[in-house]
Amino acid sequence: MVRLTRAQQQERTRAAVLAAARAEFGERGYADAKVDRIAERAELTRGAVYSNFPSKRALYLAVLVGSIEHADAPAGSIEHADDPKTPSPSGLAEAMGAFARSWLERLPLAGDTPADGSLRLRSLAGVFDDEPGRTALAQVTRLESLLLALALESRPPHHTRCVRLAELVLTLLNGAGHLADTAPGFADPFDVARACEHLAGLDLADTWDPPHLPFVAPAQSVQERWEPPAELPDQITGRRVGFGADGVLVVLGAGRLEAAEEAVRAARPGDRITVAVVTGDPAEIGRLVRLRVGDLTGCLRRVFEPEARPGFRLVLDGHATLASAVGLPDIGDATEAAVRVQAGEIVARARGRGAAHAVATATSPDGAGT
Template sequence: MARLTRAETQERNRARVLAAAKEEFAARGYREARIDAIAEAAGLTRGGVYSNFPSKRALYFAVLAHLATPHPASPTARSEPGTGSERGTEVAGHADTTVRGERGSEVAGHGDLTAWGGRGVEGGRGRDSMAGVRDAVGAFARWWVGGLPLATAESEAWLGIDLVGEVLADERTRRVYGQLLKLDALLLGLAMERVRVLGTAAERLERVRQPAVPHGRLVRVAEAVLTTLHGARQLAAAATGFVEPFDVITGCERLVGVELDTGWAPAHLPWAPPARPVDERWSPPPAVDVVHAESAYLGGPEAPPGRRAAGPSVGGEYEEVVVVVGLQRVEAVEEAVRAVPPGVGVTAVLVTSDPAEFGPLARLVVGEVCVGVRQAFPREAWPALQVVFDEPGTVAAAAGVTAVSDETEVAIRVRAGRIVARAEGRGAAHAAASAPIPFPSRG
């Protein structure tokens, strides 16, 4: 048998630690779990555990992230809705049928939720413009409720009940967590906006993305839906028998009809420095887009068939705005999404100065919602926005960002494999997305 390489050995040890930690956290809870017990179960020393995970909290976040998105797609993978490529059911050889992507339609003690109110998203075509949105949000809520830690649920459903306590314990973590939830709301809101226009005139798909269009933005509604679902999760754990899953689903559907302020105009945008034109080589490493669970398109000379943007921009070239953003500046992603011209895609590259702890936290919080969107929404309604987790900073380095922090905000505009514009600092995402970049003359 060939000897394992150092990288293979490290990956095998990491998988063993994750599997052992999952069992320890499930049996004893986060606070009572012991690193020594995890090390013994994994066949490693205490130092061997800490060589893979610098703290107990980092290990806890990593276990939860692995359960939420067990098997990240390779940079060349493509996925279809409901396929095994986005579902993964094992943690290092330990069967687990209660992970996020594998939620069924039944809630313990409450029967089959699919049969209740299951009108289907496709039924939204030809009805009032918000009926399809309500159906999709209801499907998303049913998927979410399937993972609540109810009294009769299996033990894995309880693994995450200490997450909020760990978030509350540290101000920096609270700020990061809040920004990640804003990205969740953006992704859910964009999917809702796309569902609303399915089956209508194609140009409306672009109109709803513009912040000036009255009642076009559904991110605030998505925030209310996520507030309800996260609250239900906490109460399901803290107040046994209090949460009624059917009422949670109905409440989320009813939120779609609530009139909230849909305006969107960050105060700093008028003072943001404009993007500067450049002509630089762009050669990013392969990366995975967690929104669609497939290889990310980062603005190369030829777009792959699965590219999510509407197509070539006005000049006939594929373009992408790549926003390298720290985990305390994630809200800047929407500034690019709302400003890009038709046909120009947006990719958010998430970076952090603490990849050991905040990397898994980002994968957990954002990855969970991405799985839910893929499960509940038709493929044509998935957000065009791509999200890349860049813990090692390799994509950021390719964009010229050699030192990252949680406050980083750098954006580049890529056309036909070249960087044609660059912006840094607060407002950079909007500046690169809205920059009037001329096309070269064709003689």
């Protein structure tokens, strides 16, 4: 008889809990699912479930994250953009339509039960009804808009900023998803995709001029040894990345994700920008960010060629290893800090609102780049 190690046993328990939870949520939906029934399905105690997942919400989010990280591409979907047989969209309207079609593949199929349809949609209706959750959801939606906008900005005609356009596309798609969840069959997904294409013709007068940036204090010039932490997965490319090279490292709490654009827009040519997301609640808020970012970047990877995807790295610093490396003694949802690494040293740092912008624009005393 083969004896399992403690880690193997824990992994087996987690897998059993997730399988049972997927069945429970698929039959009863999030609101009516019960942790006691999940434990019974898994042939475990209630305590065993809670030792792996601290709440029903954390368990539901884990099920949704698993659905995007382990599922194969649906039949008939747009193939991976790296495949030479599938050309990347050439224009802005075509790109918006292709992204919409990829996103809309999650809509429930005929014959899906309401509960199973909600799982397929990765619906969060009724899941985050508290203020911290709603704030994090609003911020991660802003991050999604930035990721989509940067990909759209690579399409002709040249656009200096497409964030407002991306916000409009995501508003339309999420509205279609909500209707599919509450009024199945109401909207035709092909009409929704065509509507997204037509949005490309709107002039939204999108500019980048946050009023607080002129008042941000300059970054502090320092000379500190840089000890890079272990590699983490880049949520945009799906590959593990290291932190030993020169560049700007930005650490953002779940309540400050919109500041990612401040670093991206201020970056100098050739700068390597890394945004690390931290939270004091990795089981729920951390999984929310992982779910929504992974969902959207999965669509981007299927539509856009690698060079057209967002040009910065995005990592989820669940154990705060990168945050510790840049010298943050504590983290929270309002965390915003940044450092610039050059030749194995931290040469500039800032903390607080505007830190990402301050470090990305930091200059040496003679006026040259740091």
